[in-house]
Each structure stands twice: as C-alpha cells, then as structure tokens.
Amino acid sequence: MKPFLQSALAVALLFATVSLTHAAPPPLRIVLIGDSTVCDYPVTQPNRGWGQFIEEEFKVGEVKVINLAASGRSTKTFITEGRWQKALEKKPDYVLIQFGHNDSHGPARPESTTAATDYKANLRRFIDEARAIGATPILITPMVRRSFDGAGKIREGTLPPPNSDLQPYADAMKEVGSEKKVAVIDLHQASKELVEKLGPIESEKFANKKGDPTHFNEKGARAMAGLVMKELPVVEPKLKAYLKAP
Secondary structure (H helix, E strand, O other): OOHHHHHHHHHHHHHHHHHHHOOOOOOEEEEEEOOOOOOOOOOOOOOEOHHHOOHHHEOOOOEEEEEOOOOOOOHHHHHHOOHHHHHHHOOOOEEEEOOOOOOOOOOOOOOOOOHHHHHHHHHHHHHHHHHHOOOEEEEEOOOOOOOEOOOOOEOOOOOOOOOOOOHHHHHHHHHHHHHHOOEEEOHHHHHHHHHHHHHHHHHHHHEOOOOOOOOEOHHHHHHHHHHHHHHHHHHOHHHHHHEOOO
C-alpha cells in the first residue's frame, strides 16, 4: 500500500475511533401509562392528552417520551390487556403513572376498581415491577372533572355514576406513594386550583366538546402538561438537567 494511502487510512481510523468514543448517549426513556386524559390522539380528532406535549419541554434528542396511555383504561384493564407488560418491555428509565377516571366507574363496569383495595394493589404492582427493571416510577393523581357547583367550586363527592368522585383515588395514590416512597405529582389538587380560578366559563375552553367535563382539546391538554412539568423536576431533581432553558 502506498504511503499516502496508509496515512489516509490511519487518519480515517482515528476519526472513526474518536467518533465512537464520543458518541452521544442514548436518550433517556420516559414511558407514560394512563387513560384518555394522557394518551396520544390522531391529528384528525379534537381530543388531546397531556402526554402528547411533554417531550417538547426537554432538550432535543436527550429524552424520548413513549406514550402508552390508552383511552378507557384503568389500572386493572391496563394490566389485564397486557399493556403494562409492553410498557416494561420498552425498558424505561422513568414510568409516569396516572389513573383514576376509569377506575372510579360504577362497580358493574369491567374497568372499575375500589380506591382502597385493588386500585392501591395495582399501583403497588406498577411500582414494584418498574423498580425491578431499574426504572423510577412517578405517580400522578388524576386531574379533576370540570364539574362545578352553584358557588363555582368543583363538585366533590356528589357526581353521579359513571362520573364518580376522584378524590378517594387521588388520596389512595398519595397514600401508596408515601408507603412505597415514590414521588407523587398532585395533579388533582393543582388542576382543581387552576379550573376554580378560571371558573366554569373559562375552563369550558379546555373541553374537547361542549359539556364534556373530563376530556381535553389542545389548550386543556397543554394546561395539564404545564402543571405536570412544573412539578416533575421538583419531585425528581435529576430531570432538571434534561429540560430546555426557560
């Protein structure tokens, strides 16, 4: 081989070695599990979940958000349908967990759970199995349904089925978080404060359709995403380094 070709090959090998040595680490993987208030929707639908908007808050290429939340699911059906196993197979670094809306449906419904018993048991399973693969679970209490009383306050404990009260589920999740020493974002309380501040008329602008107190359009989903992202680096300070500059 001619000397100049040998030199060129040596230089090429050197650059290749340097490139491999300094290759960017794989992005942090955050898996979301939850229901219709979290999940992705096609652009052809008016619905939006808050999970669609959090990746854009992180530095480009450093975090991959995998949204496995699915409409109509509860802690029970997310497990029985094999969706939780698929979440574990994604090998996440973090798992963000928000359930409650469908768990709170009437006991005759297949997705229903009881806040004090099987709902808690399912949350414990999510936590234990996430930790077993090296992932960090973070619990997120279910946001309120935007149903107001005559004084402009969120109705708690008075909603008829299937839109039952979510407070027991939010409380149960916080209790499990304390028991298992897991970070909890209290989206239930934060969303209550926000929508009561806005009032019935302004918060109606969050709805995917008039009269729907649960589901969101883009404005509403982004508002919920903002509440989540405000607290996420507080409860998990390691994530601060991945956020875009304010």
